[in-house]
Amino acid sequence: MASFKFVYLFILLTLTNNFVTTIAQFDRGDLNYDCSDNLTTPNSTVQLNVKTLLSYLSSNATANKQYYNTTVGSRNHSESTVYGMFLCWGDLPPQLCSQCVANATKDILSDSYPNCSLSTNARIVHGDCMIRFSNRSFFSTVDSSFYFAACSISDAFDKTNWMSVLSKTIDEVADEAANSTVGAKKYATKEARISGGFQSLYCEAQCTSDLSPQDCRKCLNASIANSQQFCEGLGSPVSTRSCSIRFDVYPFYRPSTALAPTGEVSTNFSTTDSQHPAYLSHNCSSNETMITTDRAFLSNLKSLLSSLSSNFTTTKTGFSKTTVEGKNPSDTVSGLFMCRGNLSTILCQQCVLNATQRISSECPSSKEAIIWYNHCLLRYSNNRSSLISTVDTTPTYQNFSIVNTSNPNQLQSFFTWTMATTLPEVKSVIEDSTIKNYGTKEVKLNDQQTLYTLAQCTPDLSNDDCGSCLDKIFKYEIPWCCLASPEGKVLSPSCYIMFGLSPFYTDDDRVEAYRQPSPPPTSAGDVPIQAIFSCKHRLINQLSKLWY
Template sequence: MAWNPWKFFFLCIIFFHPAIGKAKGADLPHLALDCSEERNNDNSTSQANLRTLLSSLSSNATANANGFYNNTILGTNSSDTVYGLFMCRVDVLSHACKDCVANATQTLSSDCSLSKSSVIWYDECMVRYSDRSFFSTMNTTPGYWLWNAANISSNSSSFMSLLANTIRETAREAANSTNRYSAKQENLTESQTLYCLTQCTQDLSLQQCSDCLNEAISDIPTCCNGKQGGRVLYPSCNIRYELYPFYRVTDEAPEGLVPETKYEHTDSEYSEDPGYISHNCSNNKLDADFKSKLRTLLFDLSSNATSRYGFQTQEGTAYGLFRCRIDIPARLCEQCIKNATDRITSDCGLAYAEAVIWYNHCWLRYSDRNFFSAVETSPRFGNLNMSNSSPIQSSVASELSNQLAKVATMTGNTDNKFVTDESLRLNDKQRVYILGQCSSDLSTNSCSGCLSDVIGTAIPWSSLGSVGGRVLYPSCILRFELFQFYDLTLTTPSAGPPPSPGMT
């Protein structure tokens, strides 16, 4: 079947937050919404029947353990009859299905209040209604594409080949299952796993489901080629793939306390110590002029360390920047950058073309090439507890990876590329604290892509042994713990980030 370029809407989902972000996962919007231009009259019988239908869908989201329900509200005239259904992802817990359908019907009631047909998609569910019967009929319009901001950095053709084989097999299994759902994972490398999910509405026949999923799969090379994740949303089916476990392997909630990563020293937001972590010097450069420019550059960075928002500058062919955590006082930022410039001067000796140094409170880097506005993922530092014999429960990995992905998106959309989040509760006693931050020169998409790359390539989800750790890139950092390590009383500074100085 030829691809119809007019069939799709391309989504760029933007979450707007204040200058300093506090993530709230429950506030995330739907993935896509389509309201027909055909309208009902506000006081018509068909509009009253629609309200009854949406109420019945919401009330039946709890009673239907299989996550699928359809209903028809008959009118005196055929034109007043309305048809509707909901479909939850089979792996989501019943309360999540109920909440998703309730949110969906409420949004449809407000945003598509007089439309004769509408469909809305969330991560966990899809709700649809129409004044025409669509049950047991395959529909692929309207359709939406979404993709992960991170790219496959190496051997893209091999990845796309594995993806094609895995998602086709997942689609075959879904079409042949009674609930028209399947999820499958395959090893990409020793530390990376590809996760695929396919699902159809349960009113479709085996052949209809297979046709719908195959059509969705045929769109992947166009929408998502070279991307670490992507999805295609149709009214009758949907597909998704990622390099992190976005679905649950079982429908059971986590049991007991989750293993916590243990550290020799546990830092918190109250620590006055900048907390040296690691550094990297690369590419010897013995050019005397560059050394002179670099010395001036490091002095400029240290002199401007009163700005927690970060600072970037250029001195000849020497480029540099720093970034402090925004939740720390300005004096701690200043101390951290002073320590960083002193240590990088001492340990790298001004004899290298590039260097990066990370502390708990800040990071600083320089290079003999212009790296501003570019996403760089190497060199990197990771501190994660790995265990092939006893990894964390799959349900915990799913909840954690999905929350990290939300933080990655929201960090890119804050003015200062900084978000903290403590909305994920694993149980009554354990809460996850997350911090995401990018260098302030990155764009919205580049920042989200950098953090998404951390989630997809730097965290080996199948062997993560406990909750807690961090990954540090030259362009972004991501940390998650079961203890509070940042200041919870964030306040927005009176002024925004200062403009970068003119290049000299």
């Protein structure tokens, strides 16, 4: 199993000591802020000037302004002068920039940012834009206060190759962002392929437009150095009050400041997500030490599979785990199955029955094995600790439509970016779902097409373990550089992610499955649905209720 390590760091370095932080992580899309605890009083001159400043910022977030700064002062009270600016991330379309700034200035005066409107020094990141104001001028000055989000290290990459590509690419993107005159947009992105597969590195750099090229590069250099110091070059993002730099293995930035293209995504993706529990793949233990002829173990394995195939009648969650103890520890075997979160009892039953029979024939003497269907997974092992309540991300089953290109078209780039921003949101859905560790999310790709996404972990995992399992798939198993269409799936032993252009998890599809004639079995080892009807009269009653 690939190791996956997260080290969460939060570091705040400031030039003054009167700042307090209210967040522990910086990332685009978050609502982050740090406001000085040196507060003015309501309706004071400074506070009224802050309100006027915010109004100026909002009214100037129009046309193609990605950055704007201004000053609001009082004729006889220079100490009440307020300096302020807004900055939108460089990939944001102008329409969305003005909307972001308008929403941010409105929220600053509300309870969304407690006491920020009374602060004499504040920085607010509101999704895709940043607002900053102070009673001291900060224009054209590098502020090296920074936030560090996370270090992620995985043996999915050759670290030497990764560092070589990262060093070259991040230097190029910093040069490009800094190489523009004062007042110009200082933003750049760059993508580089990591050798040995379909993985890419995505880099983004930005400075406030009031910085000189030299000061912008100085700020970015400090951010890069901080990343290298605290995370051996594997940390991202690093954001200061004057610049930010970010790199990751998925396309987190928009491919263009233009609005999404209106073209329809064409596809010839061959999917097995039919209404019937189609077989996908299996994996038997190949290590010689994991192959056995021990009759006691094989007898216990047979009992285990029999128990799993009958447990769907006693569980309403589509998940069951059990252990058959042997007289000797080496004869003990544990197993589990998990059906898709919204699956009906009858389809869960059909899938588990097929899985137990097929895994018996495919892996007759394995001490551990896993089998995937499009409706369920089933696995067993002689090592209970590696199977129950434990994250396991290998082996995996993958199915994508791939085009090996270094120059994707605009439509391809947009649907890939849409997927990359949508799939992490499914994790939030999972945390609030009534079905443990299961979630779906839909988002419009264009006027004609919708992207459907689904993620699920085995219910015995904690929220944190579920999140880390899905992160592993999201970052290292999806070929972001080369997706020909927004359709595919990755299934591991502990979790999986599916996405596509058809509503493969809707109730209507499942009801329609019952009305159709039963298909021939996927293989000789799969149980046809008629066998279920003849053996389980109670399920026929359930079926008739669904028909009528």
